[in-house]
Amino acid sequence: MSELLRINDLRVAFPTDDGLVRAVDGVSLSVSSGETVAIVGESGSGKTVTSLSVMGLHKKGSAQMSGSISVAHDGGFLDVISASEEEIRSMRGRSVAMIFQDPMSALHPYYKIGAQLAEAYLVHNPGKKKEAISRAIEMLDLVGISEPAQRAKEFPHQFSGGMRQRVMIAMALMNSPKMLIADEPTTALDVTVQAQILTLLASLQKEFNMGILLITHDLGVVAQVSEKVNVMYAGRIVEQGGVDDIFYNPMHPYNLGLLKSVPRISATGSERLKAIPGQPPSLISLPAGCAFAPRCEYIKFADSNACATQMPALVGTSASHTSRCHIDESKRQASFSDAMKEVR
Amino acid sequence: MYRFIGRRFFFAVLTILAVSAVVFAIFSVLPFDPASLTCGQRCTPQIIEGNRIKLGFDKPIYEQYWLFLSGIFVGRTYGSGQAAFSCPAPAFGYSFNENACVTEMIKESLPVTLNLAIGALVIWLFIGISLGVIAAKFKSRWPDTTGSVFVLLGTSLPTFVTGLALLIWVSIKWKIVPMSLDGYVSVLDSPGRWFMYFILPWITLAIAYAALYTRFTRAAVLDTLGEDYIRTARAKGVKERTVLFKHTLRAVLAPIITLAGLDFAGLIGGAIITETIFNLPGLARLTLRSVYEFDLPVVLATTILAAVVVIVMNLIVDMLYAVLDPRVRM
Numbered sequence: 127m128s129e130l131l132r133i134n135d136l137r138v139a140f141p142t143d144d145g146l147v148r149a150v151d152g153v154s155l156s157v158s159s160g161e162t163v164a165i166v167g168e169s170g171s172g173k174t175v176t177s178l179s180v181m182g183l184h185k186k187g188s189a190q191m192s193g194s195i196s197v198a199h200d201g202g203f204l205d206v207i208s209a210s211e212e213e214i215r216s217m218r219g220r221s222v223a224m225i226f227q228d229p230m231s232a233l234h235p236y237y238k239i240g241a242q243l244a245e246a247y248l249v250h251n252p253g254k255k256k257e258a259i260s261r262a263i264e265m266l267d268l269v270g271i272s273e274p275a276q277r278a279k280e281f282p283h284q285f286s287g288g289m290r291q292r293v294m295i296a297m298a299l300m301n302s303p304k305m306l307i308a309d310e311p312t313t314a315l316d317v318t319v320q321a322q323i324l325t326l327l328a329s330l331q332k333e334f335n336m337g338i339l340l341i342t343h344d345l346g347v348v349a350q351v352s353e354k355v356n357v358m359y360a361g362r363i364v365e366q367g368g369v370d371d372i373f374y375n376p377m378h379p380y381n382l383g384l385l386k387s388v389p390r391i392s393a394t395g396s397e398r399l400k401a402i403p404g405q406p407p408s409l410i411s412l413p414a415g416c417a418f419a420p421r422c423e424y425i426k427f428a429d430s431n432a433c434a435t436q437m438p439a440l441v442g443t444s445a446s447h448t449s450r451c452h453i454d455e456s457k458r459q460a461s462f463s464d465a466m467k468e469v470r
Numbered sequence: 471m472y473r474f475i476g477r478r479f480f481f482a483v484l485t486i487l488a489v490s491a492v493v494f495a496i497f498s499v500l501p502f503d504p505a506s507l508t509c510g511q512r513c514t515p516q517i518i519e520g521n522r523i524k525l526g527f528d529k530p531i532y533e534q535y536w537l538f539l540s541g542i543f544v545g546r547t548y549g550s551g552q553a554a555f556s557c558p559a560p561a562f563g564y565s566f567n568e569n570a571c572v573t574e575m576i577k578e579s580l581p582v583t584l585n586l587a588i589g590a591l592v593i594w595l596f597i598g599i600s601l602g603v604i605a606a607k608f609k610s611r612w613p614d615t616t617g618s619v620f621v622l623l624g625t626s627l628p629t630f631v632t633g634l635a636l637l638i639w640v641s642i643k644w645k646i647v648p649m650s651l652d653g654y655v656s657v658l659d660s661p662g663r664w665f666m667y668f669i670l671p672w673i674t675l676a677i678a679y680a681a682l683y684t685r686f687t688r689a690a691v692l693d694t695l696g697e698d699y700i701r702t703a704r705a706k707g708v709k710e711r712t713v714l715f716k717h718t719l720r721a722v723l724a725p726i727i728t729l730a731g732l733d734f735a736g737l738i739g740g741a742i743i744t745e746t747i748f749n750l751p752g753l754a755r756l757t758l759r760s761v762y763e764f765d766l767p768v769v770l771a772t773t774i775l776a777a778v779v780v781i782v783m784n785l786i787v788d789m790l791y792a793v794l795d796p797r798v799r800m
Contacts, residue, residue: 181705211710218707226705231698235797236720246706281796297706 129198130305130337131157131180131222136193138175138184145410149175151361152193155354159304162331162338164348164369166384167358170406173341176358177307180339181224182206182214197222198304220250223298227310229290233282239266239293240278246300258300265296269326288319295326302334309341324351345388349373357381360407360417363440367447377442377449379424382462385469416452427461428452475789482785489777494538497770498531507764508566524549525564538563562774563767565760572771575756582654583752586744587737589668590675595730597680602687607714609692617684624681633674633747640670654751671748675741679733686729690722697721724794728787735783739776 138150150172157163165173178184180195195206199221206214218224226232234242243262248255259278266274269292282290291311298306308327312320328351331338340352348355348369355372357365357380365378376382383402404421407413419425419433432438432452442448443455453461505522506513522528525548526537537546541563547556548564557564557571565572605617640646647666657664694700695718703717704710742754753772760768792798 183701183704215707215709218705220707224705226698226702228698232702234699234703234717234721236724236795245703245708249707249709283797294702297702 127158127160129156129158131155131198131339132194132196132203133176133180134194134196136176136179136195137191138172138179139190140188141190142410146190147409148361148412149409150179151412153356153358153361153363154193155356155363155366157305157337157339159337160331160335161354162328162340162352163354163356164340164342164352165356165358166342166345166348168343168406170360170409171358172361173343173358174309175361177224177309177339177341180206180307181218181222182209182211186211216250219246219298219303220301221303222305222307223301223303224307224309225291225294225298225311228314229287229294230314232294233290235282238279238281239285242282243278243293243297243300246297250301261300262296265299266293268299268330269293269296271296287315288322291315291319291323292326295323295330299330299334303336305337305339306331307339307341310343311340312347313342313344320347327351345373345384357384360412361409362417362437362450364418364451365449366440367442367449371447375447376462376466377447377458378418378451379422379453380418381449382465382469383421383423386465388469416450424453424461427457428454471792474792478785478788482781485781486774486778489781490539490774491535493770493773493777494535495531497766498534500766502764502766503527504766507766521566525566562771565765565768567760567763567765568768572767575768576753576771576775579751579753579756581656582750583738583741583745583754585654585657585664585668586671586675586741586750586752587734589672590679590737591730591734593672593676594679594683595726597676598683599687599726601680601684603691603714603719605684605688606691606695614688617688621681621685624677625685627677629674629678629743630747632677633671633744636670636674637747671744671750674744674747675737683726683729687722687726690725691718694718694721724791727790727794731783731787731790732780735780738779739772 133156134154136150136153137148140147140149153172153176155163155165165176167173175184179189179191180197184191191207193207196203197206197217199217204213204217204221206217209217233239237245240259240262243265244255244258247258247261251257263274263278266278271277271289271292277285282293285293291314295311306327311327312323315323324347327338330336338351340347342348352369355365355367355369356363357372357378359380365372365376365381367375367377371377372381373385376385380402383400386400387402389399402421403423407417407420413419413434415432415434415436416422416438419430422433425433429452436452438450438452440448440450451458503518505518505525505527508521508525509517526534529537540546541557541559541561543559545557545559546561546564547554549555555564557573560573562572562576564570565575568575601617601620605614608614637649641649647670655663655667691714695714700713700717703713708717739753739757741752742758744750745752745755746758753775757769757772757776759765760772
């Protein structure tokens with residue numbers, strides 16, 4: 127297992143008329159070949175901003191970035207934050223490819239599927255048009271599109287949503303990237319199609335030993351495909367751990383809140399969904415301490431003064447499972463136990 | 471695709487028929503006696519009655535409409551015997567004021583208007599699209615702010631101001647472009663004189679439209695640059711120049727062409743101010759003169775012609791759109 131991506135203390139802020147929006151505030155994570163690392167969080171938690179940072183896709187001048195993002199590229203590592211536009215461009219789609227949330231709008235409506243796929247190859251292998259086209263058909267076949275040569279001549283609107291996401295995946299595979307960033311790849315799809323796409327991603331990962339960074343807000347998707355999970359809240363990682371740790375031994379009240387809010391089939395009809403009370407904070411004026419403190423149901427188990435004034439460090443019982451919370455480990459087990467019974 | 475075109479074509483013909491009927495009806499209920507307008511001061515009731523019969527104004531209106539329609543296809547003869555005169559097909563009527571077939575008058579003025587409109591269209595598309603793309607590319611920087619000054623001036627200055635200003639300074643004071651006194655020349659006869667004849671009217675019209683198209687293109691490019699498929703292109707590693715000139719411009723082109731087709735159609739009957747300032751004997755001038763002189767057959771014909779041009783351009787634009795946007799193809 128070789129490391130493909132290492133993000134260290136990434137901070138991304140966007141200046142606006144109302145103030146500085148701190149979208150990502152000190153995120154560190156890594157992805158190695160063959161593993162799937164998930165970033166979970168609600169809208170505005172910074173997960174998509176993190177993934178776009180890796181691709182260097184923030185608009186020039188609009189984002190203030192610090193920290194480091196090292197991407198395995200051409201046998202070495204490329205630091206996306208300090209690299210030139212030209213270096214980043216040669217990395218995009220070749221070392222790291224990306225698929226997006228809405229396959230309906232992610233494909234150009236005026237160009238044929240085959241041409242769009244071929245372009246992904248031609249950008250990095252100029253002039254090899256024949257190769258690009260045959261590869262496009264090969265990739266369409268690989269992602270399970272029947273009669274690929276025929277369908278390559280069709281336009282995106284002639285494909286269904288699930289098929290378009292397959293096309294997006296085929297496009298991502300055009301240059302055999304070592305790493306794939308999947309930004310909410312199943313959010314816009316029907317549940318049955320979701321399962322097909324996830325299965326496809328998993329089998330392709332196995333075949334090419336790709337590292338996948340999966341961005342999602344769907345805990346079901348996380349449980350199904352990922353090995354490592356990062357839970358984000360208000361631009362920070364609040365809990366980081368293996369998938370079993372995150373689901374069966376949550377350390378952060380926010381993660382516990384997410385687990386509790388998942389609807390259960392066993393629930394009686396009159397039971398209400400258990401939403402986390404309150405709203406996420408504004409990213410312009412984050413609280414000085416823990417960003418989750420104003421919504422935290424378990425604040426009574428911690429030193430509430432510390433919660434309000436000090437940002438907790440990302441620490442844990444082991445290096446592989448950490449969280450940002452002031453609740454003492456000894457109190458946590460007891461205070462979470464009732465809720466955990468419910469979750470199971 | 472062919473069925474789509476066929477259906478559109480059928481409805482276009484139907485619309486043209488309806489428009490011509492409505493225009494015809496409006497002109498026949500107007501409170502003048504068209505026959506009394508056909509002769510000057512020394513008119514006698516006998517002459518008026520004679521002309522009424524010659525021009526067919528004595529017949530019931532549906533018959534007049536039928537004669538008008540059939541005249542378009544087979545030509546029309548007015549009067550009988552020695553005094554008869556005829557207009558060959560397509561005949562749109564006879565102007566007593568000018569003693570000429572309306573078709574002949576249109577044949578003389580239409581080329582002027584077409585030259586004016588096509589030249590202006592080329593100029594304003596070139597300027598409008600270029601400035602719009604540049605403004606979008608350099609949003610909020612100096613090319614964009616300078617561009618917005620141009621847009622503001624171009625949209626707020628009426629053509630009679632820009633046209634007169636060009637005429638006074640460029641033609642009269644600086645004498646860069648000579649005032650054309652010898653009338654319209656075809657590009658085939660003398661390209662140089664043709665260019666000098668039209669350059670100021672072109673610029674006058676183009677400034678107003680280029681400003682609109684700059685604004686439109688800028689907004690469309692900015693919109694498109696925010697599209698998911700543009701992000702996809704960038705994520706593939708496509709060069710920023712290719713993103714702009716291939717992926718973005720391709721998407722922006724279809725609505726621009728639609729707009730251009732309709733604006734062009736509007737100019738065929740509607741460049742009244744520009745044609746008047748520069749003394750161009752075009753269609754709008756012909757219409758204007760005929761309205762002043764109550765030359766009803768000419769007004770009728772030019773009105774219908776303007777409507778036909780709009781309908782035909784709509785048809786062409788629809789077909790072009792189907793070519794440009796695969797989602798519209800059937």
